[in-house]
Amino acid sequence: MTAAVAIAKSRQEQAVWAALAQVMDPEIPVVSVVDLGIVRGVSINGDDVEVNVSPTYTGCPATQLIEMEILEALQHNGYPKARVKRVLSPAWTTEWISDAGRDKLRAYGIAPPAAVKGRVSALLGEEPDVACPRCGSKNTRKVSEFGSTPCKAHYACADCLEPFDYFKCL
């Protein structure tokens, strides 16, 4: 590959990634698919673009919508032949959410995935150390393991008394 072609390609790649950064999660409209870490790769061959996308959960109802919106964004940016490929492996993990994505979640009122504070029991696993996204207090309690979507648990803050969603580790 000549240097000129390599540069052209990286420019194209940057343009594709920039377009993807405009595609928001339909259920959390402040974080993009890039922030969430579900875009696993982009391959470009001329005007042929393939984007690899990992679903967050197998049953996530937003998966199809996200794929459609990615295609739409790429079509608007001059890639009418863009394709989305769904990849299950390696399985998406919340560790792939970017630092910027975590900050955006917090600002939106959703506590981002937290480190483990200790094991409750060998079987039932770890309890995370969840900080309230409003006041920062760690004096919080889990109300329900499953919140408004499978990826979130429902928590309440014992200091500011507000309920909030927590984005579970996966």
Place this chain on the structure above:
Amino acid sequence: MSAVIDKADIASYAIRWGDDALILSHRLAEWCADAPELEEDMALMNLALDLVGQARTLYTYAGELEGRGRDEDAIAFTREERDYKNALLVEQPNEDFAYAVARQFLYDAFSLPFYQALASSKDATLAALGEKAAKEVRYHLKHSADWLIRLGDGTDESHRRMQAAIDELWTYTGELFVNDDLDRRLIAAGIGVDLAALKSAWNDTVSTVLKEATLQRPADGWMATGGREGRHSEYMGYLLAELQYMQRAYPNMKW
């Protein structure tokens, strides 16, 4: 020197596990707006959604392997009762909330090690699903175990009902660990999971949680089987009548 693997075998295998997920998700969906509290309503629907996602992945893959043009909906909604190969446990009716908790717990304690093992399958699609589903099912098990302990170690009434549900459903747990000819062919090929080998992990989980819930572990007596061959309990026909209603009334309809 492994023998050529029959694609039809892998398709049947995918459908079998898809059936477990679909039928259990249907039972959970029956709780919609009927659970003991709003949070639980949402939790049960979330579990059902994960299971539907797993079933869709498995059915879609089976349809591709078959190459006969069946998509996930055709497989989910247009087969006869005898063609569903789910375990009897997952089709058992809700009765009361204790039954739903017991059924879920007994199955989650099985499906977690099952999907963990499937993640090492030589079939790349099944392995990828196993890796993904194991992460989801971990939360299911945590949830059902939490409830089992809360109700078992709760009031006299909740303890009595929880014990009755465990006793009643115990008969359906033996089937989960029986390898049939299809299992044996796919185990030999490094694709399928040795179900008998999952029993000790299941035993550990079940004994630990029952003890914490102050519930008695029933003795292993006669075990009901037949689900994997399509011989179902009397509840299955009613379940399918509801599950399939739209596709039967309006064939090929799409949302």
